[in-house]
Amino acid sequence: MSEEPTTPKELSVRSLTGLILSAGLAVVGLFILPVFRxxxxxxxxxxxxxxxxxxxxxxxxxxxxxxxxxxxTLD
Incomplete structure (x- = not known):
């Protein structure tokens, strides 16, 4: 049995940026209640x-x- 080498999936920079920004927004949301008050x-x-x-x-x-x-892909 020969296994074909699989090409690794690459990270989407757009998704990584969105993940970082969303996590940052979540952290800010944790501490913003006193500001609203x-x-x-x-x-x-x-x-x-x-x-x-x-x-x-x-x-x-x-x-x-x-x-x-x-x-x-090989675009």
């Missing part, structure tokens, strides 16, 4: 804003991870 927002609206930020960050991470590797 200092602008005079009540706890519940500030919490929902933080929840929305974290949901966007989660979607960005999931999409970036799913598209991180791509097949090499």
């Amino acid at each position: 200092s602008f005079g927002l009540a706890f519940r609206p500030a919490f929902w804003l933080v929840l929305a930020i974290e949901a966007v960050a989660l979607a960005g991470v999931v999409i970036s991870v799913l598209t991180l590797h791509r097949q090499r």
Whole structure:
């Protein structure tokens, strides 16, 4: 049995950048609640804003991870 060498999949720079930015947004979202509160927002609206930020960050991470590797082609 001869096994054909497989070409490694290359990383998508766009997906890697999106992953880093989404992770950064998630970290910022963890600490932004006191900032919203200092602008005079009540706890519940500030919490929902933080929840929305974290949901966007989660979607960005999931999409970036799913598209991180791509097949090499001979274009």
